[in-house]
Amino acid sequence: MFPDAHCELDFTSPFELLIATVLSAQTTDVRVNSVTPALFAAYPSAADLASADPAHVEELIQPTGFFRAKTKSIIGLSQALAERFGGEVPGKLDDLVTLPGVGRKTANVVLGNAFDVPGLTIDTHFNRLSRRWGWTQSTDPDQIETDVAALFPKKEWTILSHRVIWHGRRYCHARRPACGVCPLAQLCPSFGEGPTDPTAAAKLVRDGPRS
DNA sequence: ATCCCGAGGG
DNA sequence: CCCTCTGGAT
Numbered sequence: 001m002f003p004d005a006h007c008e009l010d011f012t013s014p015f016e017l018l019i020a021t022v023l024s025a026q027t028t029d030v031r032v033n034s035v036t037p038a039l040f041a042a043y044p045s046a047a048d049l050a051s052a053d054p055a056h057v058e059e060l061i062q063p064t065g066f067f068r069a070k071t072k073s074i075i076g077l078s079q080a081l082a083e084r085f086g087g088e089v090p091g092k093l094d095d096l097v098t099l100p101g102v103g104r105k106t107a108n109v110v111l112g113n114a115f116d117v118p119g120l121t122i123d124t125h126f127n128r129l130s131r132r133w134g135w136t137q138s139t140d141p142d143q144i145e146t147d148v149a150a151l152f153p154k155k156e157w158t159i160l161s162h163r164v165i166w167h168g169r170r171y172c173h174a175r176r177p178a179c180g181v182c183p184l185a186q187l188c189p190s191f192g193e194g195p196t197d198p199t200a201a202a203k204l205v206r207d208g209p210r211s
Numbered sequence: 212a213t214c215c216c217g218a219g220g221g
Numbered sequence: 222c223c224c225t226c227t228g229g230a231t
Contacts, residue, residue, distance in 0.1 A: 025226095026226090026227075026228090027227090027228075027229085028229085028230080031228085031229070031230095062227090062228080063228065063229070064227085064228075064229095065226080065227035065228040065229080066225095066226050066227045066228085067226090067227070067228085068226075068227085069225090069226050069227085070226090070227090
């Protein structure tokens with residue numbers, strides 16, 4: 001059902017994951033993974049990227065789109081790491097979101113996948129699916145996070161995020177959701193005369209991989 | 212045309 | 222709250 005849902009960005013350290021996640025905005029993970037090896041080879045640490053030539057960084061990450069804004073973010077974020085966090089990526093949400101270019105979504109990805117700190121990643125997919133499944137009525141990411149947090153044990157938050165996002169990417173699309181082939185259709189409050197009980201879909205999501 | 216695991220600025 | 226930033230695949 002959720003085969004091996006996991007973070008699909010390549011990284012070998014919290015720093016690399018942070019950079020990769022910032023680069024992943026509005027791009028596929030495959031594309032991010034195609035530029036990060038050269039980027040990390042040229043700039044292995046926050047100190048290196050902090051003093052990088054923006055033109056060179058722009059060139060390296062160009063295929064990921066938004067390359068000027070992203071270059072500004074990752075150099076600025078590296079400078080902030082060097083100046084305020086001893087060159088290390090902080091493992092706390094409140095610290096991470098003070099970094100330029102790092103919002104709550106990016107911070108939770110880093111916490112969940114590099115620090116083993118449970119975090120709900122309320123991205124565009126999670127935002128959409130959690131309403132379709134009746135987990136929340138809200139469109140506000142912070143409110144959604146609060147509502148969903150009440151439905152699942154904390155230790156499941158990271159894997160839950162991967163599964164919801166995985167499902168959103170493959171079946172529950174924004175425009176034309178593939179309900180006809182969706183394995184969760186019968187448990188979905190938004191499909192036909194489906195259940196109105198939000199825990200129906202929740203239970204199935206919690207079952208995890210079975211294929 | 213539409214989509215891709217967003218964030219900052221006005 | 223809306224706008225902008227951006228390229229590549231489908």
